[in-house]
Amino acid sequence: MIELSNxxxxxxxxxxLRDVTCHIKEGEFFSLLGPSGSGKTTLxxxxxxxxxxxxxxxxxxxxxMAGVPPNKRPTNMVFQSYAIFPHMSVAQNVAYGLRAQRLGxxxxxxxxxxxxxxxxxxxxxxxxxxxxxxxxxxRVALARALILKPKVLLLDEPLSxxxxxxxxxxxxxxxxxxxxxxxxxxxxxxDQEEALTMSDRVAVMFEGEIAQLDTPQALYKRPASKRVAExxxxxxxxxxxxxxxxxxxxxxxxxxxxxAEIPLGPEADTHGGNKYCAGVRPELMTVLDxxxxxxxxxxxAIVTDVEYRGELTYYDVKFDGSDTPVVVSMRxxxxxxxxEVGQKVRIGWENAxxxxxxxxx
Amino acid sequence: xxxxxxxxFMIVFTLFLYAPTLLLPIFxxxxxxxxxxxxxxxxxxxxxxxxxxDELRGAALNSLIIAAASSVLATCLALLATSATVRYKFPxxxxxxxxxxVPMFLPEIIIGVSLLTVVLLAGLKLSIYTIIMGHxxxxxxxxxxxxxxxxxxxxxxxxxxxxxxxxxRFDTFxxxxxxxxxxxxxxxxxxxxxxxxDEFVIAFFLSGTEPTLPVYIWSQLRFPxxxxxxxxxxxxxxLLSIGLLTLSEVLRRRSxxxxxxxxxxxxx
Numbered sequence: 001m002i003e004l005s006n007x008x009x010x011x012x013x014x015x016x017l018r019d020v021t022c023h024i025k026e027g028e029f030f031s032l033l034g035p036s037g038s039g040k041t042t043l044x045x046x047x048x049x050x051x052x053x054x055x056x057x058x059x060x061x062x063x064x065m066a067g068v069p070p071n072k073r074p075t076n077m078v079f080q081s082y083a084i085f086p087h088m089s090v091a092q093n094v095a096y097g098l099r100a101q102r103l104g105x106x107x108x109x110x111x112x113x114x115x116x117x118x119x120x121x122x123x124x125x126x127x128x129x130x131x132x133x134x135x136x137x138x139r140v141a142l143a144r145a146l147i148l149k150p151k152v153l154l155l156d157e158p159l160s161x162x163x164x165x166x167x168x169x170x171x172x173x174x175x176x177x178x179x180x181x182x183x184x185x186x187x188x189x190x191d192q193e194e195a196l197t198m199s200d201r202v203a204v205m206f207e208g209e210i211a212q213l214d215t216p217q218a219l220y221k222r223p224a225s226k227r228v229a230e231x232x233x234x235x236x237x238x239x240x241x242x243x244x245x246x247x248x249x250x251x252x253x254x255x256x257x258x259x260a261e262i263p264l265g266p267e268a269d270t271h272g273g274n275k276y277c278a279g280v281r282p283e284l285m286t287v288l289d290x291x292x293x294x295x296x297x298x299x300x301a302i303v304t305d306v307e308y309r310g311e312l313t314y315y316d317v318k319f320d321g322s323d324t325p326v327v328v329s330m331r332x333x334x335x336x337x338x339x340e341v342g343q344k345v346r347i348g349w350e351n352a353x354x355x356x357x358x359x360x361x
Numbered sequence: 362x363x364x365x366x367x368x369x370f371m372i373v374f375t376l377f378l379y380a381p382t383l384l385l386p387i388f389x390x391x392x393x394x395x396x397x398x399x400x401x402x403x404x405x406x407x408x409x410x411x412x413x414x415d416e417l418r419g420a421a422l423n424s425l426i427i428a429a430a431s432s433v434l435a436t437c438l439a440l441l442a443t444s445a446t447v448r449y450k451f452p453x454x455x456x457x458x459x460x461x462x463v464p465m466f467l468p469e470i471i472i473g474v475s476l477l478t479v480v481l482l483a484g485l486k487l488s489i490y491t492i493i494m495g496h497x498x499x500x501x502x503x504x505x506x507x508x509x510x511x512x513x514x515x516x517x518x519x520x521x522x523x524x525x526x527x528x529x530r531f532d533t534f535x536x537x538x539x540x541x542x543x544x545x546x547x548x549x550x551x552x553x554x555x556x557x558x559d560e561f562v563i564a565f566f567l568s569g570t571e572p573t574l575p576v577y578i579w580s581q582l583r584f585p586x587x588x589x590x591x592x593x594x595x596x597x598x599x600l601l602s603i604g605l606l607t608l609s610e611v612l613r614r615r616s617x618x619x620x621x622x623x624x625x626x627x628x629x
Binding site for chain 2: 048050069070071072075076077079080081083085086087096097099100144145148
């Protein structure tokens with residue numbers, strides 16, 4: 001649906017987009033995730049046609065967008081500020097883009113009513129736009145964009161201005177809307193949880209570059225680099241030394257854990273002198289009880305802190321022969337005892353608990 | 362104690378500002394051609410005398426035409442200049458704004474003399490058109506100052522949203538930008554109108570046989586017996602000015618209310 005190829009963009013001396021190439025499929029919920037200044041909004045605005053590019057190409061639905069202004073593109077956008085026209089009623093806002101289609105009054109009213117119904121604002125048509133709450137403004141912005149039946153809906157941090165409860169509600173509502181309409185959604189967000197829960201695929205961006213592009217599960221389970229890994233949830237970062245590579249399996253000595261055989265990540269490359277470290281998620285290790293031996297690998301460690309959180313207990317431990325604190329999270333099942341600070345424990349893990357991470361990218 | 366001092370100060374200050382203006386209507390209704398107390402009686406005579414002065418009517422008409430034309434011209438030019446400078450970056454932008462704003466700070470006598478030189482060099486005849494040119498020049502910086510803040514308060518994503526929804530740049534200006542900066546446009550028109558209406562120096566230099574109202578008034582002051590008529594005329598101008606200012610404030614408040622914006626500026 002959208003083909004972005006080798007896009008480069010500078011603002012003066014600032015390199016905003018670096019060789020961005022990605023393919024957004026038809027009907028998918030695609031997210032651009034990154035911290036502020038990562039170029040995610042610039043990329044979205046490039047797709048919408050608000051930003052020119054230095055080189056590269058944007059193709060939407062098989063048509064090159066070179067020289068095509070925003071008003072001629074098959075995309076519609078929900079702005080971060082919602083950009084509701086304050087001098088118009090809700091219905092006038094929603095009908096705004098229909099003017100060019102010359103549908104006649106009856107047909108326009110029908111379509112507006114239908115669009116408002118879809119976003120849960122039936123009966124709000126005559127309200128003044130400035131009398132709406134944040135959540136309602138967002139719905140009007142959605143209805144206004146969707147009424148034009150765009151091939152692609154672009155959403156620029158649409159949930160960031162809402163409070164937590166409303167945000168969670170809107171997340172699932174947006175997801176349902178996208179599924180039922182089958183339109184390609186491209187969402188910009190800095191919230192990793194939002195990207196994980198809503199998207200089919202996520203492009204993680206840092207400093208104008210796509211660092212990794214994959215499904216939410218793959219991004220969480222097999223992040224390619226330290227930066228990406230730290231962006232999604234908690235990740236223990238440990239020093240790693242590569243001992244050998246055979247058939248896509250890397251033999252690594254991990255600080256505190258010892259030797260592990262880790263499958264090579266999708267975008268990892270052990271050539272070219274890159275630096276690597278190892279990552280282990282807290283929930284993929286186990287603080288073993290006495291006599292328990294369900295894991296292929298065990299390492300002695302000492303508990304330095306215990307944080308009880310009801311459902312889970314977080315342990316800070318230090319492996320023998322390592323000074324790096326490591327977090328291990330444990331589900332509090334009925335027969336598991338809570339360990340104490342200073343207690344010597346064994347930590348159980350397996351090869352699949354660890355991932356090899358590129359230090360930079 | 363200090364409160365009483367402040368109150369006294371305020372009253373004296375207000376009197377100092379407005380008492381001279383109050384003399385205008387007082388003597389306009391005074392039944393004597395000598396401007397002095399005590400007042401001798403009440404009369405409408407001076408107002409009647411205005412209706413008989415053809416020269417005065419001509420001058421008033423000239424002033425209205427000049428004020429209307431130069432306020433519209435200045436506001437149009439300012440609209441173009443502000444939409445360019447607020448929205449876009451281009452080389453020489455700072456210099457351009459500076460050059461446009463300079464007439465605001467130049468002594469009018471200098472503008473008047475230089476424009477007169479230019480007009481004579483160009484071989485043009487002095488007329489109300491030359492005055493319109495001069496007044497447009499001095500009104501434009503004020504119009505820009507007013508419209509700049511209107512444009513800056515306008516969220517640029519509103520214009521982008523309109524483009525995104527399929528409207529052209531021109532229709533976006535017509536349907537979104539213009540309605541939203543309308544309070545600024547109205548203020549700009551009214552203020553430029555007021556500035557042009559009472560401007561004397563430039564009008565004096567550039568008027569040929571068609572004087573404006575202030576130039577006419579100045580010429581009448583040489584004749585003591587005409588002074589009460591001038592007072593009556595001044596009273597009418599005073600009422601007109603108050604009316605215009607009130608109108609512009611009412612319009613501004615109404616649009617603020619209509620758009621649900623927070624009223625951040627007081628009466629200007």
